[in-house]
Amino acid sequence: MSQQPQDQGPGQEWRAGFACIVGRPNAGKSTLTNALVGEKVAITSSKPQTTRHAIRGIVTRDHEQLVLVDTPGLHKPRTLLGERLNDLVRETLLEVDVIGFCLPADQRIGPGDSFIAAELVELQRAKKVPVVAIATKIDAVDRQRVAEHLIAIDQLGDWADIVPCSAVEGRQVEDVRRVLSGYLPPSPSPLYPPDALTDESDEKTIAELVREAALEGVRDELPHSLAVAVEEVVPREDRPEDDPMLDVRVTVYVERESQKAIVIGRGGSRLREVGTTARTGIERVLGQRVYLDLHVKVAKDWQRDPKQLQRLGF
Structure with a gap:
């Protein structure tokens, strides 16, 4: 292991740049991104392939701005969606200043880790991008296991x-931030406003919060089939100025009628739970009361259909 780079001191020029957080599915990438930012900017779930696009979390300290790109997990794709997610990761890796490679301590290093490691080694040779290996989830094991x-x-x-x-x-976590930031290039100024935490749009954040709520407690095969689209966000008319409300209309797409029944639940009970959970997060993001109108529709085999993938933003 090389010596860890040191923080910038007061009065020195800015360092600013991008760090890509990679790893196989469910390696703790999104949880680490949120911890580094100090706020929830990426949804988390025990289900693999929760992250579907490059999320940027922004960490600003004295004279340093680290822009974290949390990517989908690299994996062996089984659908067109999977292929596009892998392409997204590889494109992102070519554009960053440093890479954080997450390897969870509660699991032995396996073929998925070796597959990613081989790609990163090639990238290091071709692009000279430093790769920091991050042993995540050390709270889940004892010291001996961490050492191993x-x-x-x-x-x-x-x-x-x-x-x-x-x-x-x-x-x-602060050690991770300091090490990643040490590999950032000099910059005449920060890349984003110092108080920014993410560059995600409100609509994309709303969609992700709904998808996170919908993922809780569902069967293993369902998460891959869930997509969420925000149809509109409009102010409720005739509301008093001191008590405004937003009407947020969101559609959850699945691939089969049987999946639609799972998401809705008996008598609509599950969909109500999803709405209640998601609304809390949406109100925090938007800063006002929200009426969340949720609908579930079937988009047959959307993961394999180029036209439907494009319509859903993939």
Whole structure:
């Protein structure tokens, strides 16, 4: 392991740039992104392939701005959607200043990790992009297991640094930030306003919050079939100025009628739970009361249909 780079001191020029957080599905990428930013900017779930687009979380400290790109997990694709998600990751890797490679400590290094490691080694050679290996989820195992995991990570590739952390407990998250930021290039100014936390649009954030709520407690095969589209966000007419409300209309798409029944639940009970959970997050993002109008529709085999993928934003 190389020596960790040091923070910038007062009066020095800005460092600013992009860090891509990669890893196989469910490696803790989104949880780490949220912990680094200090706010929820990426949805999290125990289901693989939760993240479907490159989410930017922005971390600003004295004279440093680290823009985190949380990507979908690289995986062996089984659908056109899967192929496009992998393409998105690879395109993102070519445009960043440093890469954080998440390897969860509660799981042995497997073929998926080796597959990603091989791609990153090639990228290091071709583009000279530093890769920091991040041992995530150290709260889930004992010290002996963490030590074994760090050794296995070291043997997997020639990394710029190796950093263990627990995003859930906040342990050594600041170390991860400091190491990643140390590889950023000089910049005449920050890339985003210093108080910004993400560059995601409100509509995309709303869609992600609904999808996160819909993912909770569903069968393993359903998450891949869920897509969410925000149809409109409009102010409710005839509301008093001191108590405004927004009408938010959202459609949840699935691939089969049987999946639609799962999302809606008996008598609409599950869909009501999804709406209640999502509305809380949406109101926090928009800063006012919301009436959330949720509908579920079938878009047959949308993951394999180029036209439907384009319509849903993939």
